[in-house]
Amino acid sequence: MPLKQALATTAAALLALGTATTAHADCLTDAQAAELLAHYVARTPAPNPVNLSDADGACTRGKLNQLLAQRMGKVVGYKAGLTNPAVQKRFNTDKPVWGKLYDGMVLQSGATVEAAFGARALYEADMLVRVKSAAINHAKTPEEVLDAIDQVIPFIELPDLMVQAPPQLNGAGVTAINVGARLGVAGTPLPIPAYRGERYAFLKALADMNVSLTDGAGARLGGGKGSDILEHPLNAVTWLATALQQEGITLQPGDLVSLGSFSALLPPKAGLAVTATYDGLPGAVPVRVTFK
Known part of the structure; x- marks a missing residue:
């Protein structure tokens, strides 16, 4: 337009x-x-x-x-951004930020997306969780978060920094642009294990997993560990719930939460196929997007 x-x-x-x-x-x-x-x-x-x-x-x-x-x-969820210290450093800040996710932003794995899907299009390895219970608003630990979600979902986020000079953005500037929320590609949801021992193992796997981005030929594009997000990826949820409540918002059952970046933010190009894998997270199916 x-x-x-x-x-x-x-x-x-x-x-x-x-x-x-x-x-x-x-x-x-x-x-x-x-x-x-x-x-x-x-x-x-x-x-x-x-x-x-x-x-x-x-x-x-x-x-x-x-x-x-x-x-x-409709708002379908929220994204916690700048939850990775390496990404915080890029934007000259020392704390996370948040934005809203809207209906139509979350596509399914295998989607083909224009490389120029935004003014300053990027992609990154991410993860979603789905809220099961409003108890999540009082969660203080990853264990308590796990009790209040029913799915963990592999996710390649497709943010758009949308300004003329992205390197000049700081944390407040990233907040102002709704943390660049534009699109993302969600993979196969992983259910939360039912039994206590399995849940502890699942929590450990989330922290220890190695997340990788690769191209169509299998060459590594980037990645990181689960613990790169606030020492445990579910800590992003506790931070977000607290931040939202400070503005009178509570997470609701069915809401999606984007946890932040396990990788550097990378620019797409036409013809590039990107796969995110979550090695060490049992049952996690790779998620894929192709740029045209």
Whole structure:
């Protein structure tokens, strides 16, 4: 959709926003948030949000999420981002951030996706979990998280950093763009083991697993260990639940949670086929995406 046309389609949404959101001086204005959405829709690079505090980033994310909800509908989950210290370093921050996932963002393994699926398209090895119980909002340990989920799902996330100069983004800037949520490819869900001994082994396997990205010829593209995410990947869920509650949001049964990156963020190219494998996690089936 041309940028001018996309801007026009957001006018009604802006009217709905009105004066409901009180912004810090550096929070994007309603007009700037509409421009951000227009670039998102058009898949063209948006101006970088600058001089944002953490509160400004959250304020801007809130405005963008209101506009995205009017366009995309149902929230199907949330993503914890910058949960890997190596990725935090890239964005000059020392803490995670979060964004919302919308209906239609999660595709199935084997999907073919345009290499230019976003303005600043990337891919990474990730993982989803599915919430079983609202008790997850009070979970403080990976064990308690495991009790409150019913699936672990291999996942290649396809984020879009969407701005003109991604290297200039910091944590607040990543928050402002809804943590780059755009698409992702989900594999075969793994059920949570029923028995106590199996559950302990499963928790250990999640921390110890080696996650690898390979191309169609089997050449390694990147990867990492399960413990690269906050020392245990399920710690991303406890962090997210706490962060959401600070903004009056609770995780609900059926919600998906993206845990973050086990690998570096890599740029796709047409003709590339990518497979993510989870060696050491029993029963985990590789997940695949092809770029055209």
